[in-house]
Amino acid sequence: MITDRDMIEARDDRRHRPAADSLPLWNESYWFSFYDPATRIGVVMRMGILQNQNQSNVWLYISREGRIVHVGTDLDCPVPVGDIDDLSLKGVTYRCIEPLRRFRLLYKGDGASVDVTWSSAHPVCLYPVPPGSTESEFPRHLEQGGRVSGTVNIDGNDYPISTFGHRDHSWGGERDWTRMTRWHYISGDFDNFSFNVIWISLSGAEFTAGFVWDGKEIMGVSDVKTDVSTDPSGCRQTGATLSFLDERERRHEISAKVMDVCEVDLGKTNCNDGFAEFRMGDRTGYGIVELGFQHD
Numbered sequence: 001m002i003t004d005r006d007m008i009e010a011r012d013d014r015r016h017r018p019a020a021d022s023l024p025l026w027n028e029s030y031w032f033s034f035y036d037p038a039t040r041i042g043v044v045m046r047m048g049i050l051q052n053q054n055q056s057n058v059w060l061y062i063s064r065e066g067r068i069v070h071v072g073t074d075l076d077c078p079v080p081v082g083d084i085d086d087l088s089l090k091g092v093t094y095r096c097i098e099p100l101r102r103f104r105l106l107y108k109g110d111g112a113s114v115d116v117t118w119s120s121a122h123p124v125c126l127y128p129v130p131p132g133s134t135e136s137e138f139p140r141h142l143e144q145g146g147r148v149s150g151t152v153n154i155d156g157n158d159y160p161i162s163t164f165g166h167r168d169h170s171w172g173g174e175r176d177w178t179r180m181t182r183w184h185y186i187s188g189d190f191d192n193f194s195f196n197v198i199w200i201s202l203s204g205a206e207f208t209a210g211f212v213w214d215g216k217e218i219m220g221v222s223d224v225k226t227d228v229s230t231d232p233s234g235c236r237q238t239g240a241t242l243s244f245l246d247e248r249e250r251r252h253e254i255s256a257k258v259m260d261v262c263e264v265d266l267g268k269t270n271c272n273d274g275f276a277e278f279r280m281g282d283r284t285g286y287g288i289v290e291l292g293f294q295h296d
Contacts, residue, residue, distance in 0.1 A: 008126050008142060013099035015083050016171045018051050022136040026052050027175030030084070030094060032105055032118060033187075034148040034165035035259075035275045035286040040065045041152050041159055042275035043114055044262050044288070045105060047080070047089050048175070054079055058090045061262035062112055062154065063275055068260060069154055070112035075266070100124050100144075103167075116150030118165050122194060125211040125218050139173030143187065143211055145194030164189035164286050166196070177269040179203065181294060184226045186242055188254065188278040188287030195252070197244055199226045212246050219247040228291055236261050237274045237291040254280045256289050269294055 018026040028049045035042040042063040049056045056079050060072030072091055080089045084096040084103075093106040100120065107114040127141040148165035151158050166187045180200050187196040192215035200207045208224035221244040229239045240256040258274035271292045278285040 008100070008124060008140070010099040012140075013084070013096070013124075013142075013169060015049075015087070016135070018172075019134070019136045021134075022052060022172075023174040024052050025050060025174040025176050026136070026172065027139070028171040029175070030087075030167070030169050032103070032165065032167045033273065033275075033288050034116070034118075034161070034163055035063075035277075036148075036152075036159075036161045036163040037277070037286060038163075039152070039159040039161065040259075041154075041161065042260060043116075043152065044273050044275075045092050045107065045114070047087065047092065047094070049079060050175070051079060056080060056089060058092050059262070059264055060090075060092055060107055060109070061273070062114070062152065063260040063262070064154055066260050068262065070109060072107065072109045072112075073264065105148075105150075111155055113153040114150070116148050116152070116161055118146050118148050118167060120144055120146045121164075121189065122213040123218055125196075125213070127209055127211075128220070135172035137173065139170050139175075141168065141170040143168050143196045145187075145189040145213065166194070166287055168196075177266050177271065177292075178294065180269075180292060183290075183292040184228050184240070185290035185292070186226060186240060186256070186276075186288065188256070188276070188285045190278070190280065190283050190285030193280070193283070193285070195221075195244075195254070197221060197224045197226060197242055199224060210244060212244070212252065214246065221246055228289060230291070235270065235272070235291075235293065235295070236263075237272065237289050240276070240289045252280065254278050256287075258289050 031046040046059040062070040095104040197210035256276040
């Protein structure tokens with residue numbers, strides 16, 4: 001089982017600085033997403049910091065009734081100053097109320113704004129790393145499910161938000177999007193259940209990872225299988241099926257319907273987040289089906 005000794009400390013949720021031996025594309029990122037079925041509003045926001053490149057990026061997408069209605073994305077930004085107490089970039093602001101527990105997420109753009117609080121539903125899961133590796137050599141990556149409440153404003157109309165939400169925070173190593181041929185990142189949150197699984201095709205090899213929280217325990221997963229369906233172009237996801245074993249050898253089988261897609265063109269790479277409704281038996285949850293791929 002994943003135990004308390006595997007969890008990061010609160011201080012590790014703050015910003016990090018690359019060491020002298022860090023790689024050119026050393027990365028730190030904070031990513032949040034949520035979808036509210038009552039208002040049919042979804043939001044993705046991410047800050048990515050490439051400190052050694054003196055560059056950062058921000059992704060901001062708002063979906064309403066199955067259609068992207070606002071984009072605040074900028075892939076060429078200066079490195080933000082300060083820490084997560086008040087970290088701002090191109091209209092997106094993170095205000096950490098308590099590391100590993102609560103964040104206030106703010107956005108103000110032309111025709112749209114966000115003011116919500118994200119609160120954890122379970123302890124953080126830190127992905128395993130190679131024994132003896134340093135943060136310069138191999139990235140640290142945490143995942144956490146939660147609840148989101150607050151308001152999204154679109155074209156002057158306020159919409160109350162009360163729903164599930166997910167986040168990840170990674171730092172170290174190197175974020176070279178072009179090294180991954182194709183990948184699936186799938187995260188979902190239900191009442192008393194959260195999960196995240198990834199499948200990556202990397203230089204001819206396949207890699208999987210993930211976690212599950214069953215309402216009582218955080219566990220690693222194995223035997224991960226993901227199948228993401230797309231439209232005829234093969235570039236826009238429409239649904240997914242996935243299954244995995246938890247550490248108690250229980251099989252979890254989940255299906256997803258994708259309702260809208262946030263398309264992020266990174267040059268040679270697309271990283272597309274799809275707002276999804278998940279079904280697991282008679283239970284319904286919400287989250288993200290992400291499809292990444294290389295293109296000409």
